[in-house]
Amino acid sequence: MAQLYERYSSIVYAVALRVLGDTGAAEDVLQEVFLQLWRNPQAYDEGRGSLPAWLAVITRNRAIDLLRKRKPDANIEDVVVYCDPNVFGKAEWSGALDKIRRSLSGMPAQQRTALEMAYFEGLTHMEIAAKTGDPLGTIKTRIRSGLSTLRKAFNP
Amino acid sequence: MSEHDQIIENLPLYALGELQGEDRLALDRHLDGCTDCRNELEKVRGDLAMLAFSVSGPEPPLRSRQRLMDAIAKEPRHLGRNAQSAPTRRNWWRVLELAAAAAAVAFVLFAVRENKNLEREIASVQAESANQQQQLLQANELLTSLTSTEAEHFTLVAAKSPPQPQGKAIYVRRNGTLVFLASNMAPLPEQKIYELWLIPKTGAPIPVGLFKPNASGSATIVKPQIPAGVEAKTFAITIEPREGSPAPTTQPIMAAAPQA
Numbered sequence: 001m002a003q004l005y006e007r008y009s010s011i012v013y014a015v016a017l018r019v020l021g022d023t024g025a026a027e028d029v030l031q032e033v034f035l036q037l038w039r040n041p042q043a044y045d046e047g048r049g050s051l052p053a054w055l056a057v058i059t060r061n062r063a064i065d066l067l068r069k070r071k072p073d074a075n076i077e078d079v080v081v082y083c084d085p086n087v088f089g090k091a092e093w094s095g096a097l098d099k100i101r102r103s104l105s106g107m108p109a110q111q112r113t114a115l116e117m118a119y120f121e122g123l124t125h126m127e128i129a130a131k132t133g134d135p136l137g138t139i140k141t142r143i144r145s146g147l148s149t150l151r152k153a154f155n156p
Numbered sequence: 157m158s159e160h161d162q163i164i165e166n167l168p169l170y171a172l173g174e175l176q177g178e179d180r181l182a183l184d185r186h187l188d189g190c191t192d193c194r195n196e197l198e199k200v201r202g203d204l205a206m207l208a209f210s211v212s213g214p215e216p217p218l219r220s221r222q223r224l225m226d227a228i229a230k231e232p233r234h235l236g237r238n239a240q241s242a243p244t245r246r247n248w249w250r251v252l253e254l255a256a257a258a259a260a261v262a263f264v265l266f267a268v269r270e271n272k273n274l275e276r277e278i279a280s281v282q283a284e285s286a287n288q289q290q291q292l293l294q295a296n297e298l299l300t301s302l303t304s305t306e307a308e309h310f311t312l313v314a315a316k317s318p319p320q321p322q323g324k325a326i327y328v329r330r331n332g333t334l335v336f337l338a339s340n341m342a343p344l345p346e347q348k349i350y351e352l353w354l355i356p357k358t359g360a361p362i363p364v365g366l367f368k369p370n371a372s373g374s375a376t377i378v379k380p381q382i383p384a385g386v387e388a389k390t391f392a393i394t395i396e397p398r399e400g401s402p403a404p405t406t407q408p409i410m411a412a413a414p415q416a
Binding site: 001002005009010011012013014015017018023026027030031034035038039052053054056057059060061064065079080081082083096097100101103104115116118119120122124125140143144147148150151153154 | 165168169172173174194195197198199200201202203204205206207208209210211212213214215216217219220221223224225227228231
């Protein structure tokens with residue numbers, strides 16, 4: 001567990017801090033995510049993707065639950081995340097991060113903003129539409145297109 | 157637009173945790189029967205994970221690592237849950253010998269863990285030679301404690317209804333060492349578990365460990381995390397939700413004070 005912590009605590013903490021904006025709360029999420037993994041390691045299915053991707057999704061979901069003062073949404077066993085394991089291998093890690101950041105910075109600003117508001121702020125499509133003044137359908141399209149752009153960064 | 161297309165369109169909302177109520181239930185029902193959509197949902201989550209990776213920030217503080225390791229060290233449930241090998245017999249001293257031997261095996265098994273998915277990662281972490289040395293030392297310490305003249309014996313007996321459940325707790329207060337052996341325990345529903353408690357002379361009950369009996373009704377808890385020096389008034393067993401409870405939520409079904 002110590003090695004897993006050394007390897008992945010940075011991304012878990014960074015995601016939690018990005019969502020919650022509070023170091024204490026981010027530390028709590030970091031603790032909770034790794035303890036869940038320790039107590040229930042079978043929840044992560046190695047055959048369906050990389051561990052960092054799974055941890056990132058679990059962390060974001062838990063942080064959003066806290067932000068919105070919700071109970072945890074689902075059993076972590078139910079959260080299967082497919083990622084090409086080769087993309088996030090140790091050797092490819094740095095290159096993958098560059099690709100993701102390039103892909104995001106290449107998106108239209110409104111598309112990126114909608115994606116980030118939904119993902120990191122936990123805002124619903126309706127809340128984003130109300131905040132930006134754009135139609136609901138437009139927000140949905142921006143989020144879908146944004147995700148599609150990210151996927152294409154690895155599957156051109 | 158077909159129902160299938162509508163579902164695909166809603167998968168990002170679902171993955172973001174935004175779908176609620178009937179929409180969510182409908183999508184859940186569809187996912188149960190549609191492999192394509194389940195696969196696509198997993199890919200959408202993968203896309204969202206990439207978004208998470210775009211974040212950079214400060215490293216977690218050093219205290220977080222220590223906090224996690226401290227919490228893991230205090231987790232009693234792995235030993236309690238996994239150690240279920242007590243033979244059904246009344247010769248407890250013979251059982252103690254076997255338990256001491258089993259403890260050494262249990263500690264090694266503990267280093268590997270049973271989970272297949274993380275087997276390689278966890279095993280590589282826990283198979284460190286220093287860790288193994290530590291486990292052997294603990295096993296030796298346990299054997300010494302069990303044969304010590306200071307060891308107090310507790311026999312937990314239930315109501316007179318055959319077959320009669322029995323629990324035996326051997327506890328050394330000085331170093332907080334405990335071996336618990338149970339037999340003839342009734343099976344429990346999936347969502348329930350037995351929890352063993354140390355009831356101190358003063359203060360709140362201390363959770364010792366969780367266990368489910370094996371097919372023959374037997375279970376053991378070997379050397380859980382108990383603070384040293386706690387004087388035990390009684391040991392007790394309650395039935396708790398399967399994840400265990402920090403404090404008893406039901407009346408004890410079995411309890412015992414130390415034998416004179």
